Amino acid sequence: MKLPESLDNLIEQFEKLPGIGPKSAARLTFHLLAKPDEEVEQFGRAVSDLKKKLKYCSICFNISESEPCEICSDSQRNQSIICVVEEPLDIISLAKTGYDGLYHVLGGAISPMNGIGPEHLNIESLISRIGKNGDKIEEVILATDPSLEGEASAMYVLQQINKLQEQQSKLKKIKITRIARGLPVGGDLEYADEMTLSRALEGRKEY
Template identity: 45%
Template sequence: MREYPKPIQNLVNLFTYLPGVGPKTALRYVFYLLKQPKGTIESMARALTELQLAVTSCTVCKTYTTQDMCEICRDSKRDRTVICAVAHPRDIGTIESAGFRGRYHVLGGTLSPIEGITPDTLEINSLLKRLTDEPAVSEVVLAFNPDIEGEATIMYISKLLKERHLKASRLARGLPAGSDLEFADEVTLGDALNRRWEV
Protein backbone atom coordinates (compact mmCIF):
# COMPACT_ATOMS: atom_id res chain seq x y z
CA MET A 1 0.00 0.00 0.00
CA ARG A 2 1.14 3.54 -0.81
CA GLU A 3 2.79 5.52 1.99
CA TYR A 4 0.78 8.54 3.11
CA PRO A 5 2.13 11.74 4.73
CA LYS A 6 3.75 10.87 8.05
CA PRO A 7 1.03 12.16 10.42
CA ILE A 8 -1.54 10.11 8.51
CA GLN A 9 0.65 6.99 8.29
CA ASN A 10 1.48 7.22 12.01
CA LEU A 11 -2.13 7.15 13.09
CA VAL A 12 -2.96 4.44 10.55
CA ASN A 13 -0.18 2.28 12.03
CA LEU A 14 -1.45 2.89 15.57
CA PHE A 15 -5.06 2.11 14.63
CA THR A 16 -3.99 -1.25 13.19
CA TYR A 17 -3.01 -2.27 16.74
CA LEU A 18 -6.72 -2.23 17.66
CA PRO A 19 -8.35 -5.68 17.67
CA GLY A 20 -9.77 -6.61 14.26
CA VAL A 21 -8.48 -3.48 12.51
CA GLY A 22 -6.31 -3.94 9.39
CA PRO A 23 -4.56 -1.28 7.27
CA LYS A 24 -7.63 -0.61 5.07
CA THR A 25 -9.97 -0.10 8.00
CA ALA A 26 -7.36 2.03 9.80
CA LEU A 27 -7.01 4.20 6.70
CA ARG A 28 -10.78 4.53 6.51
CA TYR A 29 -10.89 5.70 10.13
CA VAL A 30 -8.16 8.30 9.56
CA PHE A 31 -9.72 9.66 6.35
CA TYR A 32 -13.04 9.79 8.13
CA LEU A 33 -11.51 11.77 10.99
CA LEU A 34 -9.86 14.17 8.55
CA LYS A 35 -13.30 15.01 7.12
CA GLN A 36 -14.78 15.81 10.54
CA PRO A 37 -14.81 19.24 12.18
CA LYS A 38 -11.44 19.81 13.88
CA GLY A 39 -13.12 19.49 17.30
CA THR A 40 -13.70 15.77 16.81
CA ILE A 41 -10.03 14.86 16.48
CA GLU A 42 -9.20 17.18 19.38
CA SER A 43 -11.85 15.52 21.58
CA MET A 44 -10.50 12.09 20.74
CA ALA A 45 -6.92 13.09 21.57
CA ARG A 46 -8.14 14.59 24.84
CA ALA A 47 -10.24 11.53 25.67
CA LEU A 48 -7.22 9.28 25.14
CA THR A 49 -5.02 11.44 27.37
CA GLU A 50 -7.71 11.50 30.04
CA LEU A 51 -8.18 7.74 29.75
CA GLN A 52 -4.55 7.19 30.46
CA LEU A 53 -4.36 9.74 33.30
CA ALA A 54 -7.65 9.10 35.09
CA VAL A 55 -8.27 5.37 34.87
CA THR A 56 -6.76 3.09 37.51
CA SER A 57 -7.69 -0.22 39.16
CA CYS A 58 -10.20 -0.50 41.99
CA THR A 59 -8.21 -1.37 45.13
CA VAL A 60 -10.85 -3.96 46.08
CA CYS A 61 -12.09 -5.71 42.94
CA LYS A 62 -9.39 -4.63 40.41
CA THR A 63 -11.81 -3.35 37.76
CA TYR A 64 -11.19 -0.02 36.02
CA THR A 65 -12.22 3.05 37.98
CA THR A 66 -11.37 6.72 38.28
CA GLN A 67 -11.44 6.61 42.08
CA ASP A 68 -9.86 4.56 44.83
CA MET A 69 -12.80 2.16 44.83
CA CYS A 70 -15.18 1.49 41.94
CA GLU A 71 -18.87 2.38 42.01
CA ILE A 72 -20.02 -1.18 42.62
CA CYS A 73 -17.63 -1.74 45.56
CA ARG A 74 -18.87 1.53 47.11
CA ASP A 75 -22.56 0.61 46.57
CA SER A 76 -24.01 -0.25 50.00
CA LYS A 77 -27.11 -1.86 48.43
CA ARG A 78 -25.11 -4.73 46.94
CA ASP A 79 -25.44 -8.28 48.24
CA ARG A 80 -22.29 -8.62 50.40
CA THR A 81 -22.47 -12.42 50.66
CA VAL A 82 -21.61 -13.19 47.05
CA ILE A 83 -18.68 -12.27 44.81
CA CYS A 84 -18.65 -12.92 41.08
CA ALA A 85 -15.13 -13.61 39.77
CA VAL A 86 -14.68 -12.55 36.13
CA ALA A 87 -11.76 -12.60 33.73
CA HIS A 88 -12.01 -9.04 32.37
CA PRO A 89 -13.55 -5.70 33.41
CA ARG A 90 -15.82 -5.81 30.33
CA ASP A 91 -17.46 -8.97 31.71
CA ILE A 92 -18.90 -6.96 34.61
CA GLY A 93 -21.17 -5.04 32.23
CA THR A 94 -22.38 -8.32 30.73
CA ILE A 95 -23.13 -9.92 34.13
CA GLU A 96 -24.78 -6.73 35.40
CA SER A 97 -27.14 -6.64 32.43
CA ALA A 98 -28.24 -10.21 33.30
CA GLY A 99 -29.43 -8.97 36.72
CA PHE A 100 -26.63 -9.94 39.14
CA ARG A 101 -26.44 -7.59 42.13
CA GLY A 102 -23.54 -8.93 44.19
CA ARG A 103 -19.97 -7.65 43.87
CA TYR A 104 -17.11 -8.63 41.57
CA HIS A 105 -13.48 -9.60 41.43
CA VAL A 106 -11.55 -9.16 38.18
CA LEU A 107 -8.80 -11.74 37.69
CA GLY A 108 -7.32 -10.12 34.58
CA GLY A 109 -7.64 -13.27 32.46
CA THR A 110 -7.95 -17.04 32.75
CA LEU A 111 -5.23 -19.66 33.24
CA SER A 112 -3.28 -20.40 30.07
CA PRO A 113 0.20 -21.83 30.72
CA ILE A 114 1.03 -21.66 26.97
CA GLU A 115 0.52 -17.90 26.97
CA GLY A 116 2.36 -17.58 30.28
CA ILE A 117 -0.81 -16.87 32.28
CA THR A 118 -0.18 -18.74 35.52
CA PRO A 119 -2.04 -18.31 38.86
CA ASP A 120 0.60 -15.78 40.00
CA THR A 121 -0.12 -13.43 37.09
CA LEU A 122 -3.86 -13.38 37.87
CA GLU A 123 -5.61 -11.62 40.77
CA ILE A 124 -6.21 -14.90 42.61
CA ASN A 125 -4.18 -14.06 45.72
CA SER A 126 -6.04 -10.76 46.12
CA LEU A 127 -9.32 -12.69 45.84
CA LEU A 128 -8.25 -15.12 48.60
CA LYS A 129 -7.06 -12.24 50.81
CA ARG A 130 -10.36 -10.49 50.24
CA LEU A 131 -12.28 -13.60 51.32
CA THR A 132 -10.24 -13.66 54.56
CA ASP A 133 -10.87 -9.92 55.14
CA GLU A 134 -14.60 -10.17 54.38
CA PRO A 135 -16.05 -13.11 56.34
CA ALA A 136 -19.58 -12.12 55.20
CA VAL A 137 -18.85 -13.60 51.76
CA SER A 138 -20.20 -17.14 51.58
CA GLU A 139 -20.12 -17.81 47.84
CA VAL A 140 -17.94 -17.08 44.84
CA VAL A 141 -19.50 -17.35 41.39
CA LEU A 142 -16.80 -18.30 38.88
CA ALA A 143 -18.09 -16.63 35.70
CA PHE A 144 -15.55 -17.34 32.98
CA ASN A 145 -15.91 -18.17 29.30
CA PRO A 146 -16.88 -21.86 28.91
CA ASP A 147 -13.64 -22.70 27.09
CA ILE A 148 -10.56 -24.71 28.10
CA GLU A 149 -8.88 -21.83 29.94
CA GLY A 150 -12.10 -20.89 31.73
CA GLU A 151 -12.76 -24.49 32.83
CA ALA A 152 -9.18 -24.82 34.09
CA THR A 153 -9.54 -21.60 36.07
CA ILE A 154 -12.84 -22.80 37.59
CA MET A 155 -11.19 -26.09 38.65
CA TYR A 156 -8.16 -24.35 40.10
CA ILE A 157 -10.05 -21.74 42.12
CA SER A 158 -12.89 -24.01 43.25
CA LYS A 159 -10.29 -26.31 44.82
CA LEU A 160 -8.77 -23.39 46.76
CA LEU A 161 -12.21 -22.27 47.92
CA LYS A 162 -13.21 -25.75 49.08
CA GLU A 163 -10.03 -25.92 51.18
CA ARG A 164 -11.28 -22.73 52.87
CA HIS A 165 -14.82 -24.21 53.29
CA LEU A 166 -16.33 -21.61 50.94
CA LYS A 167 -19.02 -22.26 48.35
CA ALA A 168 -17.84 -22.02 44.76
CA SER A 169 -20.36 -21.98 41.94
CA ARG A 170 -20.25 -21.72 38.17
CA LEU A 171 -22.60 -20.43 35.48
CA ALA A 172 -25.05 -23.14 34.37
CA ARG A 173 -23.94 -25.01 31.30
CA GLY A 174 -26.51 -23.19 29.25
CA LEU A 175 -23.91 -21.28 27.31
CA PRO A 176 -22.89 -22.85 24.00
CA ALA A 177 -19.39 -24.36 24.47
CA GLY A 178 -16.53 -22.47 22.84
CA SER A 179 -18.53 -19.25 22.54
CA ASP A 180 -17.62 -15.89 24.03
CA LEU A 181 -19.35 -14.64 27.17
CA GLU A 182 -19.33 -11.10 25.80
CA PHE A 183 -21.75 -12.00 23.02
CA ALA A 184 -24.23 -14.12 25.01
CA ASP A 185 -27.80 -12.79 24.99
CA GLU A 186 -29.21 -11.58 28.28
CA VAL A 187 -31.87 -14.28 28.60
CA THR A 188 -29.43 -17.18 28.19
CA LEU A 189 -27.00 -15.50 30.54
CA GLY A 190 -29.79 -14.83 33.04
CA ASP A 191 -30.72 -18.55 33.01
CA ALA A 192 -27.09 -19.51 33.41
CA LEU A 193 -26.81 -17.18 36.41
CA ASN A 194 -30.01 -18.46 38.06
CA ARG A 195 -29.06 -22.11 37.61
CA ARG A 196 -25.42 -21.84 38.65
CA TRP A 197 -24.20 -24.99 40.45
CA GLU A 198 -21.68 -25.82 43.12
CA VAL A 199 -18.35 -27.37 42.07
Protein backbone atom coordinates in the same frame (compact mmCIF):
# COMPACT_ATOMS: atom_id res chain seq x y z
CA MET B 1 2.36 5.94 -3.10
CA LYS B 2 3.73 7.33 0.14
CA LEU B 3 1.00 8.63 2.41
CA PRO B 4 1.50 11.72 4.56
CA GLU B 5 3.15 10.68 7.82
CA SER B 6 0.29 11.70 10.10
CA LEU B 7 -2.10 9.58 8.06
CA ASP B 8 0.22 6.60 8.05
CA ASN B 9 0.68 7.03 11.76
CA LEU B 10 -2.97 6.85 12.65
CA ILE B 11 -3.65 3.99 10.23
CA GLU B 12 -0.88 2.06 11.96
CA GLN B 13 -2.39 2.80 15.38
CA PHE B 14 -5.85 1.65 14.29
CA GLU B 15 -4.37 -1.54 12.84
CA LYS B 16 -3.07 -2.47 16.29
CA LEU B 17 -6.63 -2.69 17.61
CA PRO B 18 -8.30 -6.10 17.61
CA GLY B 19 -10.50 -6.84 14.62
CA ILE B 20 -9.29 -3.89 12.57
CA GLY B 21 -7.36 -4.76 9.43
CA PRO B 22 -5.37 -2.47 7.13
CA LYS B 23 -8.40 -1.56 4.98
CA SER B 24 -10.62 -0.75 7.97
CA ALA B 25 -7.79 1.21 9.55
CA ALA B 26 -7.46 3.36 6.41
CA ARG B 27 -11.22 3.78 6.25
CA LEU B 28 -11.48 4.93 9.85
CA THR B 29 -8.57 7.34 9.40
CA PHE B 30 -10.07 8.92 6.31
CA HIS B 31 -13.42 9.06 8.04
CA LEU B 32 -11.87 11.14 10.82
CA LEU B 33 -10.07 13.25 8.26
CA ALA B 34 -13.41 14.38 6.87
CA LYS B 35 -14.65 15.42 10.33
CA PRO B 36 -14.34 18.91 11.81
CA ASP B 37 -11.09 19.59 13.70
CA GLU B 38 -12.95 19.86 17.00
CA GLU B 39 -14.43 16.37 16.71
CA VAL B 40 -11.09 14.82 15.89
CA GLU B 41 -9.50 16.68 18.78
CA GLN B 42 -12.22 15.36 21.10
CA PHE B 43 -11.48 11.82 20.03
CA GLY B 44 -7.75 12.30 20.53
CA ARG B 45 -8.33 13.71 23.99
CA ALA B 46 -10.65 10.85 24.92
CA VAL B 47 -7.90 8.39 24.04
CA SER B 48 -5.16 10.31 25.82
CA ASP B 49 -7.27 10.82 28.95
CA LEU B 50 -8.38 7.20 29.11
CA LYS B 51 -5.84 5.97 31.60
CA LYS B 52 -5.04 9.20 33.38
CA LYS B 53 -7.87 9.11 35.89
CA LEU B 54 -8.37 5.39 36.17
CA LYS B 55 -6.98 2.96 38.70
CA TYR B 56 -7.68 -0.60 39.75
CA CYS B 57 -9.85 -1.05 42.83
CA SER B 58 -7.70 -2.57 45.59
CA ILE B 59 -10.51 -4.86 46.68
CA CYS B 60 -12.01 -6.28 43.49
CA PHE B 61 -9.51 -5.06 40.83
CA ASN B 62 -12.23 -3.52 38.71
CA ILE B 63 -11.36 -0.30 36.87
CA SER B 64 -12.49 2.77 38.69
CA GLU B 65 -12.02 6.47 39.23
CA SER B 66 -12.46 6.04 42.98
CA GLU B 67 -10.81 3.80 45.60
CA PRO B 68 -12.45 1.48 46.50
CA CYS B 69 -14.54 1.29 43.36
CA GLU B 70 -18.19 2.29 43.10
CA ILE B 71 -19.35 -1.30 43.37
CA CYS B 72 -17.25 -2.24 46.40
CA SER B 73 -18.29 0.92 48.25
CA ASP B 74 -22.00 0.49 47.47
CA SER B 75 -23.57 -0.87 50.66
CA GLN B 76 -26.89 -1.35 48.85
CA ARG B 77 -25.40 -4.25 46.97
CA ASN B 78 -25.68 -7.84 48.15
CA GLN B 79 -22.48 -8.28 50.17
CA SER B 80 -22.90 -12.04 50.52
CA ILE B 81 -22.07 -12.95 46.95
CA ILE B 82 -18.94 -12.47 44.86
CA CYS B 83 -18.89 -13.02 41.12
CA VAL B 84 -15.41 -13.87 39.82
CA VAL B 85 -14.70 -12.67 36.27
CA GLU B 86 -11.68 -12.50 34.02
CA GLU B 87 -11.85 -8.90 32.82
CA PRO B 88 -13.43 -5.58 33.89
CA LEU B 89 -15.32 -5.62 30.58
CA ASP B 90 -17.18 -8.72 31.76
CA ILE B 91 -18.68 -6.70 34.60
CA ILE B 92 -20.47 -4.45 32.13
CA SER B 93 -22.19 -7.46 30.58
CA LEU B 94 -23.11 -8.98 33.94
CA ALA B 95 -24.39 -5.67 35.30
CA LYS B 96 -27.02 -5.66 32.55
CA THR B 97 -28.55 -8.90 33.85
CA GLY B 98 -29.51 -7.19 37.09
CA TYR B 99 -26.92 -9.04 39.19
CA ASP B 100 -26.41 -6.91 42.27
CA GLY B 101 -23.70 -8.68 44.21
CA LEU B 102 -19.97 -7.97 44.34
CA TYR B 103 -17.24 -8.85 41.83
CA HIS B 104 -13.67 -9.97 41.73
CA VAL B 105 -11.64 -9.42 38.57
CA LEU B 106 -8.91 -12.00 37.99
CA GLY B 107 -7.23 -9.91 35.31
CA GLY B 108 -7.17 -12.76 32.80
CA ALA B 109 -7.21 -16.53 32.83
CA ILE B 110 -4.66 -19.23 33.50
CA SER B 111 -2.93 -19.96 30.20
CA PRO B 112 0.34 -21.90 30.34
CA MET B 113 0.68 -21.44 26.56
CA ASN B 114 0.94 -17.70 27.10
CA GLY B 115 2.97 -18.03 30.27
CA ILE B 116 0.13 -16.91 32.49
CA GLY B 117 0.03 -18.86 35.74
CA PRO B 118 -2.22 -18.45 38.80
CA GLU B 119 0.43 -16.19 40.34
CA HIS B 120 -0.17 -13.61 37.58
CA LEU B 121 -3.86 -13.34 38.40
CA ASN B 122 -5.71 -11.74 41.32
CA ILE B 123 -6.42 -15.11 42.91
CA GLU B 124 -4.45 -14.80 46.15
CA SER B 125 -6.24 -11.53 46.86
CA LEU B 126 -9.57 -13.26 46.25
CA ILE B 127 -8.75 -16.02 48.73
CA SER B 128 -7.65 -13.60 51.43
CA ARG B 129 -10.72 -11.47 50.70
CA ILE B 130 -12.92 -14.52 51.30
CA GLY B 131 -10.90 -15.46 54.39
CA LYS B 132 -11.37 -12.01 55.90
CA ASN B 133 -15.08 -11.78 55.07
CA GLY B 134 -15.96 -15.39 55.77
CA ASP B 135 -18.88 -14.41 57.99
CA LYS B 136 -20.54 -12.38 55.25
CA ILE B 137 -19.89 -14.32 52.07
CA GLU B 138 -22.36 -17.05 51.23
CA GLU B 139 -21.67 -17.71 47.58
CA VAL B 140 -18.87 -17.31 45.05
CA ILE B 141 -19.97 -17.46 41.42
CA LEU B 142 -17.21 -18.45 39.02
CA ALA B 143 -18.03 -16.50 35.87
CA THR B 144 -14.83 -16.94 33.90
CA ASP B 145 -15.18 -17.55 30.16
CA PRO B 146 -16.43 -21.00 29.09
CA SER B 147 -13.13 -21.57 27.31
CA LEU B 148 -10.26 -23.89 28.12
CA GLU B 149 -8.45 -21.17 30.04
CA GLY B 150 -11.59 -19.96 31.76
CA GLU B 151 -12.51 -23.47 32.92
CA ALA B 152 -8.99 -24.07 34.17
CA SER B 153 -9.07 -20.80 36.09
CA ALA B 154 -12.48 -21.66 37.60
CA MET B 155 -11.17 -25.07 38.66
CA TYR B 156 -8.10 -23.54 40.22
CA VAL B 157 -10.10 -20.92 42.14
CA LEU B 158 -12.48 -23.68 43.31
CA GLN B 159 -9.54 -25.69 44.66
CA GLN B 160 -8.08 -22.70 46.42
CA ILE B 161 -11.36 -21.84 48.13
CA ASN B 162 -11.82 -25.47 49.18
CA LYS B 163 -8.30 -25.45 50.61
CA LEU B 164 -9.09 -22.27 52.53
CA GLN B 165 -12.22 -23.84 53.96
CA GLU B 166 -10.25 -26.88 55.13
CA GLN B 167 -7.68 -24.66 56.84
CA GLN B 168 -10.21 -22.34 58.46
CA SER B 169 -12.65 -24.85 59.80
CA LYS B 170 -14.58 -22.10 61.58
CA LEU B 171 -15.39 -20.55 58.19
CA LYS B 172 -19.02 -20.75 57.21
CA LYS B 173 -19.55 -23.22 54.34
CA ILE B 174 -19.47 -21.17 51.15
CA LYS B 175 -21.47 -22.23 48.13
CA ILE B 176 -19.29 -22.19 45.02
CA THR B 177 -21.12 -22.08 41.73
CA ARG B 178 -20.21 -21.95 38.06
CA ILE B 179 -22.33 -20.04 35.53
CA ALA B 180 -24.26 -22.48 33.38
CA ARG B 181 -22.70 -23.44 30.14
CA GLY B 182 -25.65 -22.18 28.23
CA LEU B 183 -22.98 -19.99 26.78
CA PRO B 184 -21.57 -21.42 23.57
CA VAL B 185 -18.42 -23.36 24.50
CA GLY B 186 -15.31 -21.73 23.12
CA GLY B 187 -17.13 -18.41 23.12
CA ASP B 188 -16.25 -15.20 24.81
CA LEU B 189 -18.24 -13.84 27.73
CA GLU B 190 -18.15 -10.26 26.57
CA TYR B 191 -20.03 -11.11 23.36
CA ALA B 192 -22.93 -12.87 25.05
CA ASP B 193 -26.31 -11.19 24.81
CA GLU B 194 -28.17 -10.26 27.96
CA MET B 195 -30.71 -13.10 27.75
CA THR B 196 -28.09 -15.81 27.37
CA LEU B 197 -26.15 -14.31 30.19
CA SER B 198 -29.24 -14.11 32.41
CA ARG B 199 -29.97 -17.79 31.71
CA ALA B 200 -26.42 -18.68 32.49
CA LEU B 201 -26.70 -16.93 35.83
CA GLU B 202 -30.06 -18.55 36.65
CA GLY B 203 -28.83 -22.03 35.70
CA ARG B 204 -25.64 -21.93 37.77
CA LYS B 205 -24.89 -25.22 39.51
CA GLU B 206 -23.18 -26.04 42.75
CA TYR B 207 -19.82 -27.74 42.43
